[in-house]
Amino acid sequence: MSIKKTSLNNLHIKHGAxxxxxxxxxxxxxxxxxxxxxxxxTRSHSGIFDVSHMGQLFISGGDDLxxxxxKIFPADLKKLKTNxxxxxxxxxxxxxxxxxxxxxxxxxxxxxxxxxxxxxNDYEVIKSKLDNQYKLNLDDSLSLIALQGPEAKNVLNKxxxxxxxxxxxxxxxYVYKNEKVYITRSGYTGEDGFEISIKxxxxxxxxxxxxxxxxxxxxxxxxxxxxxxxxxCLYGNDLDNDTxxxxxxxxxxxxxxxxxxxFVGSEVLKNQFQSGVKKLRxxxxxxxxxxxxxxxxxxxxxxxxIGKVTSGTFGPSVEHPIAMGYVDNSxxxxxxxxxxxxxxxxxxxxxxxxxxxxxxxxxxxxxx
Amino acid sequence: MSEVKYSKEHxxxxxxxxxxxxxxxxxxxxxxxxxxxxxxxxKGSNVDKDGTAGVVESTKAASDVYSPVSxxxxxxxxxxxxxxxxxxxxxxxxxxxxxxxxxxxSEIDSLMSKxxxxxxxxxxxx
Numbered sequence: 001m002s003i004k005k006t007s008l009n010n011l012h013i014k015h016g017a018x019x020x021x022x023x024x025x026x027x028x029x030x031x032x033x034x035x036x037x038x039x040x041x042t043r044s045h046s047g048i049f050d051v052s053h054m055g056q057l058f059i060s061g062g063d064d065l066x067x068x069x070x071k072i073f074p075a076d077l078k079k080l081k082t083n084x085x086x087x088x089x090x091x092x093x094x095x096x097x098x099x100x101x102x103x104x105x106x107x108x109x110x111x112x113x114x115x116x117x118x119x120x121n122d123y124e125v126i127k128s129k130l131d132n133q134y135k136l137n138l139d140d141s142l143s144l145i146a147l148q149g150p151e152a153k154n155v156l157n158k159x160x161x162x163x164x165x166x167x168x169x170x171x172x173x174y175v176y177k178n179e180k181v182y183i184t185r186s187g188y189t190g191e192d193g194f195e196i197s198i199k200x201x202x203x204x205x206x207x208x209x210x211x212x213x214x215x216x217x218x219x220x221x222x223x224x225x226x227x228x229x230x231x232x233c234l235y236g237n238d239l240d241n242d243t244x245x246x247x248x249x250x251x252x253x254x255x256x257x258x259x260x261x262x263f264v265g266s267e268v269l270k271n272q273f274q275s276g277v278k279k280l281r282x283x284x285x286x287x288x289x290x291x292x293x294x295x296x297x298x299x300x301x302x303x304x305x306i307g308k309v310t311s312g313t314f315g316p317s318v319e320h321p322i323a324m325g326y327v328d329n330s331x332x333x334x335x336x337x338x339x340x341x342x343x344x345x346x347x348x349x350x351x352x353x354x355x356x357x358x359x360x361x362x363x364x365x366x367x368x
Numbered sequence: 369m370s371e372v373k374y375s376k377e378h379x380x381x382x383x384x385x386x387x388x389x390x391x392x393x394x395x396x397x398x399x400x401x402x403x404x405x406x407x408x409x410x411k412g413s414n415v416d417k418d419g420t421a422g423v424v425e426s427t428k429a430a431s432d433v434y435s436p437v438s439x440x441x442x443x444x445x446x447x448x449x450x451x452x453x454x455x456x457x458x459x460x461x462x463x464x465x466x467x468x469x470x471x472x473x474s475e476i477d478s479l480m481s482k483x484x485x486x487x488x489x490x491x492x493x494x
Contacts, residue, residue: 029428030401034402035427036402037402221427225427289405291404291425293429293430314404314405314425316404321405
């Protein structure tokens with residue numbers, strides 16, 4: 001399979017991007033400034049992320065669509081208002097996460113934003129679970145741009161006036177160069193921000209106008225350090241087929257109204273709600289400057305293995321190494337002393353609260 | 369006049385009689401990106417030619433630092449441990465890693481000159 005390019009490929013190169021393959025796409029890992037500067041610019045001003053590799057799945061048609069989707073996803077879709085979004089999961093029968101995603105109710109159905117590496121499989125799974133009754137469109141005619149940071153609202157408002165009135169986890173249709181764009185207020189950095197779904201033809205001009213208004217292109221490298229500081233999960237690292245939302249400490253994303261109802265994986269989840277889980281995702285702060293990356297083994301003070309790190313890096317804004325991972329539930333309390341095995345040495349660390357970096361979202365949703 | 373040689377693992381070594389100062393090249397720092405952690409060998413320890421003598425980590429990944437020659441570590445640069453970003457700023461001067469008392473000077477012969485290294489770096493990063 002040949003490597004795919006997003007519509008911004010030329011612009012990435014023009015801005016000095018180092019390109020890497022990610023989920024079958026050639027994507028920028030960083031630009032000239034480097035990961036730390038890009039990270040800090042997003043936190044202090046605003047950053048533009050090309051996330052066009054992610055899946056944009058539109059589902060429409062039929063009065064029973066909401067009901068049928070609730071048999072798949074553990075979200076309260078009946079209560080969703082048009083243009084409102086929820087974070088949810090596609091699970092397997094064992095309650096393991098096949099993908100984490102954002103569902104938005106649109107005027108004629110739902111839009112689901114899927115992870116790039118999962119999108120084709122998700123499409124097949126969802127289509128088959130819906131018995132081919134509805135119109136599914138994994139739309140490859142659209143780019144997806146995230147604009148994140150405290151200045152995101154001011155920058156975007158200059159290019160597309162009116163979007164600053166959007167509330168967090170809400171979206172709406174806007175017009176850019178006589179074409180419809182769909183904007184949601186959401187993101188993956190711990191900052192206020194937006195995701196803009198826009199036609200391929202218009203995306204380069206659109207991004208250039210964001211740059212003209214003071215924003216900068218940010219690569220996947222800083223996207224990763226930003227989301228880790230914000231305590232957010234990366235599918236494939238922190239979430240996988242053998243991990244449930246309860247184990248991932250994402251219980252908040254399963255509304256109480258859905259716990260007793262049926263959806264894929266509901267039996268396992270219901271059981272975990274009642275009896276608890278064996279492992280739990282936690283924040284980890286090493287005592288020293290040593291960085292513990294994914295797959296680092298975690299030990300207790302008796303040298304027994306109690307879990308492993310799933311993501312770890314140096315947090316440029318918190319100026320300290322940070323990590324998250326799964327530990328035996330009895331070690332998940334904040335301030336529990338643990339040890340990380342890095343290059344043969346046991347590095348002391350503490351279980352800590354997530355996020356490492358405090359969120360700065362615009363309010364409008366209690367469920368965050 | 370002290371001589372500088374280069375290894376295929378992107379270390380530089382500045383020779384001064386029986387002693388040598390070792391660091392990583394500018395090219396290496398450009399490949400690594402922002403360096404956020406450095407670990408150095410212990411003073412008084414012995415390192416082998418092509419043996420691990422330290423670690424640097426960028427935001428993305430960890431990389432070993434190798435010693436281009438064998439010898440005893442006689443000094444280490446605490447500055448780069450305290451502020452690893454100095455390695456990106458000045459890799460081939462003030463941000464050196466460690467100093468060695470060289471065990472076998474003939475080991476230097478296999479290392480590259482500046483011109484050879486620049487050619488090697490260009491070819492391997494293409």
